[in-house]
Amino acid sequence: MTTLKIPLEAPEFHKLFQEIDSDQLRRIFSEDIKPCHSGKYLHWDDLRHHTPPEGLSHREWWFGIKFSRVNMAHPLPLEDANGRAFTYSMPDPVLERVHKIDQRASGRIEISELVTNPSTRDRYVISSLMEEAITSSQLEGATTSRLVAKEMIRSGRPPRDKSERMILNNYYAMAFVRQHQREKITPELIRELHRIVTDRTLDDPKAAGRLQSPDEKRVQVVSSQGEVLHTPPPAEQLPKRMEALCRFANGEEPEEFLHPVIRAIIVHFWLAYDHPFVDGNGRTARALFYWSMLRHGYWLAEFVAISKILTNAPSQYARAYLYSETDSRDTTYFVLYNLRVIIRAIEELHQYLRRKMSEVQKIEGLLKDKTEFNRRQLDLLGHALRNPGAIYTVESHRSSHNVTKQTSRTDLQKLEKRKLLARGMLGKAYYFVSPEDLPERLRNL
Structure with missing residues (x-):
């Protein structure tokens, strides 16, 4: 609404x-x-x-x-209910924004080691998945706060209400997209994606993962005043339209080159325009956008949350749809708006990573003045700062610094005593782990 x-x-x-x-x-x-x-x-x-x-x-x-x-204008295989084609154009603002995204989202230039380092990459992917799951659900009416939602996902506790269930479902859906990112998009996978998005949130549980049928009332998008904003195509057309969407999403149509980011945005528009399901169409459409981006090699898409930007101005997001529908099916309005959103999301990621790296560097600077630690311990703490969750053993520390086992053990035990490492047991052997909140612990020394 x-x-x-x-x-x-x-x-x-x-x-x-x-x-x-x-x-x-x-x-x-x-x-x-x-x-x-x-x-x-x-x-x-x-x-x-x-x-x-x-x-x-x-x-x-x-x-x-x-x-x-x-x-x-270039015609698209997407048509309205009367068979009239949608189009897209490449005016200068589109070319400029696509170029910015290409510079920042597909290569590895100027990307922080926090997302290229395998030991920290998954931490940031999961954080991004949570952010997108939460904000995409909030766009559709979920009221759970970000803090509570993250606590639920991290702790693994069951959702307490529909709002929390929507967010958890979205998290599972984004994980599903990540798992299947190299596969061709098919009607079956889209229906499975929708089933995950809407699991245990619909009045009719059987509607999860099912296209609307001709014998049921077609869903519409309405304003809070009851004005119909969008009437999707008839249910009779949905199976063929979804097949056409998949051919387009997989790059089989059109024959002419279409930039992958623009293709992903139009996939997003297409599913939302068709509104094939009784509910959850917006969340499914945004998840499909990520799928298309990842499938075409835009790996940084794993780390950005477009819905976080969309929630800042939901009326602009909705207006981008309506502009395209009320000007001879010209999707350029929607393309331009979403290109701007992607750029904003990437810029926010870069700002966040710069902040995190700056924090690490400041703490490393503070460590140099900590005379209670020897050079070996300082080296280990520097590594641990950049690698949360890293595991150290007496043997690994010994071999890294060419010292005796007793010296290695003493080094690690002192760091554990100062609560800068956590000890764990595996069988009869013990190991030490870099805690997630190590920066905060070091600041409080």
Whole structure:
């Protein structure tokens, strides 16, 4: 439910062409009107509030903009219920944002060792999975706080209500996507993904993982005032539409090159547009977006939570859908908005990682002044800071520093006594583990 109103329907290009006289058409074409105004890909509902070029009405100005957009539009295999194709375009803002994402999300340049180091990578993946699970559920009405939700997931306790169940299901769904990221997306896997997302949250449990059927009332997206914002295609079309979605998601269509990030965004749009399930369509669509990104090699997508950004302005997210539906099925609005969201999410990840690395470096600096520790212990603590959960034994420490077993044992036992290592037993042998909160423990020395 949302308070958003439907944007004013954009005048159709072919109707404008018929109403504008030939002299005015020549004038419009002489203006060399671009697809964007002041760098923005504006919808008619926004453009009508701007001042048009001298000598042109708003409708004539819109025709000039649409003319430039139509000439660069690419058809998609996604169609509306009447068989009319959706399109996407590549204006300058799209090219610029895709380039930024390519720089930051597919290669390893300037990426923190915290996410490239195998010993810490999984910790950050799990943290990101939790963040996306929580915020994606909050977009759909879950009210559980982030703190409580993370405690539930980490402790493994059962969810206490529907809100917590939604979040836990989303966490399992994101883990499912990660597990199957190299596989082809199929209707069966999408239905399984939806079953995970909606497990024990639906009024009819049998609806989990099942497409809506022609004999049931079709779901609609409505505002909080009861206005219908979106009516999805008839249920009779859903099986074939999902097959087409999978062909598109797997890169089998269209034949021309489509940038993988744009493909992932349109996969997100497509499933949400079709709304094939009785509930959980948004959460399933966002999980599919991640699947598509990971499948095409954007490994950093594992570490970003797009829904965290979306929850900051849910009306903008909804409006991006509506703009595409109310301007001749032009998905460029949705593409542009989501490219911006991805960039924001990546920037937030980089800021977070810089903060964490700065913390580690500051603590390493503090350690140099700790005269109670010898050089070997300082080296071990430096390693432990960068590798939470790392395991050390008397033998591993001995061989690393070429000392006797007794010296090695004394080093480790002192660190344990100062609560900087935790001791564990495996059979008759004991080992030492770097605690997750080691930075805090060192700060409190």
